[in-house]
Amino acid sequence: xxxxxxxxxxxxxxxxxxxxxxxxxxxxxxxxxxxxxxxxxxxxxxxxxxxxxxxxxxxxxxxxxxxxxxxxxxxxxxxxxxxxxxxxxxxxxxxxxxxxxxxxxxxxxxxxxxxxxxxxxxxxxxxxxxxxxxxxxxxxxxxxxxxxxxxxxxxxxxxxxxxxxxxxxxxxxxxxxxxx
Amino acid sequence: xxxxxxxxxxxxxxxxxxxxxxxxxxxxxxxxxxxxxxxxxxxxxxxxxxxxxxxxxxxxxxxxxxxxxxxxxxxxxxxxxxxxxxxxxxxxxxxxxxxxxxxxxxxxxxxxxxxxxxxxxxxxxxxxxxxxxxxxxxxxxxxxxxxxxxxxxxxxxxxxxxxxxxxxxxxxxxxxxxxxxxxxxxxxxxxxxxxxxxxxxxxxxxxxxxxxxxxxxxxxxxxxxxxxxxxxxxxxxxxxxxxxxxxxxxxxxxxxxxxxxxxxxxxxxxxxxxxxxxxxxxxxxxxxxxxxxxxxxxxxxxxxxxxxxxxxxxxxxxxxxxxxxxxxxxxxxxxxxxxxxxxxxxxxxxxxxxxxxxxxxxxxxxxxxxxxxxxx
Numbered sequence: 001x002x003x004x005x006x007x008x009x010x011x012x013x014x015x016x017x018x019x020x021x022x023x024x025x026x027x028x029x030x031x032x033x034x035x036x037x038x039x040x041x042x043x044x045x046x047x048x049x050x051x052x053x054x055x056x057x058x059x060x061x062x063x064x065x066x067x068x069x070x071x072x073x074x075x076x077x078x079x080x081x082x083x084x085x086x087x088x089x090x091x092x093x094x095x096x097x098x099x100x101x102x103x104x105x106x107x108x109x110x111x112x113x114x115x116x117x118x119x120x121x122x123x124x125x126x127x128x129x130x131x132x133x134x135x136x137x138x139x140x141x142x143x144x145x146x147x148x149x150x151x152x153x154x155x156x157x158x159x160x161x162x163x164x165x166x167x168x169x170x171x172x173x174x175x176x177x178x179x180x
Numbered sequence: 181x182x183x184x185x186x187x188x189x190x191x192x193x194x195x196x197x198x199x200x201x202x203x204x205x206x207x208x209x210x211x212x213x214x215x216x217x218x219x220x221x222x223x224x225x226x227x228x229x230x231x232x233x234x235x236x237x238x239x240x241x242x243x244x245x246x247x248x249x250x251x252x253x254x255x256x257x258x259x260x261x262x263x264x265x266x267x268x269x270x271x272x273x274x275x276x277x278x279x280x281x282x283x284x285x286x287x288x289x290x291x292x293x294x295x296x297x298x299x300x301x302x303x304x305x306x307x308x309x310x311x312x313x314x315x316x317x318x319x320x321x322x323x324x325x326x327x328x329x330x331x332x333x334x335x336x337x338x339x340x341x342x343x344x345x346x347x348x349x350x351x352x353x354x355x356x357x358x359x360x361x362x363x364x365x366x367x368x369x370x371x372x373x374x375x376x377x378x379x380x381x382x383x384x385x386x387x388x389x390x391x392x393x394x395x396x397x398x399x400x401x402x403x404x405x406x407x408x409x410x411x412x413x414x415x416x417x418x419x420x421x422x423x424x425x426x427x428x429x430x431x432x433x434x435x436x437x438x439x440x441x442x443x444x445x446x447x448x449x450x451x452x453x454x455x456x457x458x459x460x461x462x463x464x465x466x467x468x469x470x471x472x473x474x475x476x477x478x479x480x481x482x483x484x485x486x487x488x489x490x491x492x493x494x495x496x497x498x499x500x501x502x503x504x505x506x507x508x509x510x511x512x513x514x515x516x517x518x519x520x521x522x523x524x525x526x527x528x529x530x531x532x533x534x535x536x537x538x539x540x541x542x543x544x545x546x547x548x549x550x551x552x553x554x555x556x
Contacts, residue, residue, distance in 0.1 A: 031413070031438055031455040033397075033524075034198070034244065036262045036288035038306045038333050042243065044262070055332050055352050056395075077351065077395065134196055134214070134523065134547050 018065040019146050022073075025061055026082070026142045029075035032130040046079030046129050071149070072122065079129040081115070082145060083122035086152055096159050097123060100152075113141065189520050189552040190229030192221075196547035198244060198526060204252030206531050208235075210259075211545065212245035218259055220276070229551055240267055240278050247291040251298035252534040258301050260289035266303055266313070268322055281322040283311050291336045295343050296535070299365040302327075302346055304334035310348055312360045312382075327358050327383045336398050341405040341535070342374045345386070349396030355410040355418070357387040374405060375422040391418040391431040394438065398452070402444040403537045409450055409470070411439040417450065417462055419470045430469035436460060441528045445556060446538040451476075453525030453544045457517065459554065476554050479518045523548035 037043040039052050047056045056077045064070035068088065074081045086101075088094040101124045108114040113132055115125040128141060193213030200211040208222045209232070218238040223231060243262040250257050257269040257276065264285055267278040283289065287306035294301045300314040303324075308331065311324035332352035339346055339360075346360040359380035361368070368379040376386045392412025399410045409419045415438050418431040437455035445451050448464040458477040462470040516522075524547045531541035531553065540556045 028437065031524075033440070034246075035333070036290075036306050038287060038308070041264060041287050042262070053332065137517075137522070139517070 014065055015150075018063065018069075019149065021063050022071055022149070023142055023146055025063065025073055026080075026145060027138070029058070029061075029073050029080050030128060030133055030138050030141065032078050032080065032128075032133050034130050034134075035078040044078075046127060047076040048074050048079045048081045049127065072119070079127060081119065081125060081127050083119040083125040084149060084152075085121070086123045086156070088156075092160055092163060093156055096156050096163070100156065100159070113144075188227055188229055189550050190232075191549055192229070192545075192551050193219075193549035196523065196526075196549050197545040197551065198246060198547075199248045200527055200529065200543070200545045200551070201248040201250040201257070202529060202531065202543070203250050204255065204534060206533075209551075210238075210248050210250060210257055211551075212248060212259075213549065214244065214547070216241045216243055216245060216261065216263075218245055218248060218257075227553060229553065236276055238267075238269060238276055238278070241265060243288070246289060247293075247303070249292050249294045249301065251294040253296075253298035256294075256298065258292050258294060260292040260303050262288035264288060264305075266292060266301075266322075268301075279320065279322065281313055282324060283313070284324050284326065285309060285311060287333075290333065293337050293339055295339045295360075295365075296341055297343050297366070299343075300360070300362055302337045302339065302360060304337045304348065306333040308332060308334065308350075310334055310337060310346070310358070312346070312362060314362050314365050316364075325362065325382055327360065329356070329358075329383075329385050335396060338399045338401055338408075340374060340401050341403070342369060344369060344379060345374060345376065345405075347399045347401060347408055347410075349399040349410050351395040353390060353392055353395065353412070355389040355392065355396045355399055355408075356385060357408075359384045359386060375424075375427070387427060389418065389420060389429060391429055392416055397438065397440055397454075398442045400442050400444055400450070402447050403535065404447060407444070407447065409442055409444065411442045411452055411454070413438045415439075417442070417452065417470055419450070419464075419468070421468050428468065430467065432462070432470055432472070434460075434462075434472045436472070440524060440526055443528050443530060443539075443542070445530075445540070445542070449556075451528055451542055451556075453521075453528045453546075455524050457519045457521040457523065457525060457546070459525065459528060459542070459544055461556070476556075477519050477521075520552045521546040521548055521550055 037045050058075040060074040062072045070085045072083045088097050108116045113126050113128050115127045118125045196214035198212045198214045207225045209224050210220045220236040221232040222235045241261040245261045247260045260266040266281045266283050269276040285305045285307040289303050289305045291304040302312045310327040313322040313324045316323050330350045334350050336349045344361045346358045348356050361379045371378040394413030396410050401408050416433045420427050420429045439452035439454035442452040450462040453459045458475045460475050461473045463473045525544045528544050530539040532539045542554050545551045
């Protein structure tokens, strides 16, 4: 038990600076403006998704907590793409993470800023454009992304615990028939 | 003065204000409420913006109106839009009538400015060019001459007081000076008349500055034309001083989010508004470099007034409203921002007489739909 507490303390120590760093980077990256396309007349597209005009894209920044958890922020003049790689320590967590993010991404319309497909190498991605920063508070958008990253780890741990508990109960019930 | 700037603000639009312009005597304002329309308000000499009345709506554009300018000399309005068009509006018989402008760009227009004498205007466009338009009497339209040489979208233009030099800010990280001399409009200037001496042919690139490490979002000349400034997306402000035709640049990187719009209040003071939602004042130090002095908006120490409780039903409705829009039952005070602007400041303009050497009254509009009046 002491070892577990020690490990969770050190884990918590890296979480705050990681999230603070992401918060500051996002606040700077989300300085967007309405920018009509240079390539197609009368069109207005998120430049980070189009990728055509290199001068409109900022350098992508990856903030990594460790090898398995990181966050990549790609910014441009009118849009920002935030991709998150969630910690998946074993197979059960991998399956749970995959199912959970799939559930969220299928409902991307309700989340407004969620991208339907994650960027290559990551588990989930957000796309925030200038229309979002015009209609919603920027500091609340940043809060949402940070809270999301905090909560998702907790959610997956909870789900794993309940999966294990359920498996134990099922196994007990099954074995009961062999015990006199 | 170090006194906190007295302010008045008002929500003019729910969707945000993309551009605004004052008329010559500051009694009327034209704004675009982030749509394809232009709304004109009068009664603006009154310092309380809630008393202003909307008198005209101009609806000729198809897409967002990105730039508006009002000439104090001719009283004509010019508007430009993402639909690649621009219109010049003349006030006749109590109505604003549009005139045709042959802009010849095949991408969106981002910004438009009248020259100081009102005979021509320049448009910053996503076609990587700047058309400069003047009136042709024989066909009753405005025709354009193109300034090319930009490598990316031109974000803002600014005219020198001598009516012939044009400053442009571009998303290829450079700020450039061109000659925009149009012989149908004016005479040539003799040597010594400005930073680059005698008049150069139209479209000639006279100077290029690459001190910004980000998109050059705003450019401005000082009232005398002996200085220019440009703001970059890397949170930098570069000021260039001219001694004859020698240019000396000073760049200052400040610890705030980038500026979207700058203007000179006088030769030694620049006001900038941008992503901090708070106008910032930069003043010149002895070496000619401009440093951040203060922000105009300050947090008031008085506690926020408690929301009036009008009854059980109103409270219950507010709680459900809050749950659907914010996902929480209470309207927490820490949700709202203390600054007068709640979103990016898109434009900073002077409310003093046009061409004034020392501006003390300014106005800012932002994507939150508010207009705030400040006194320096």
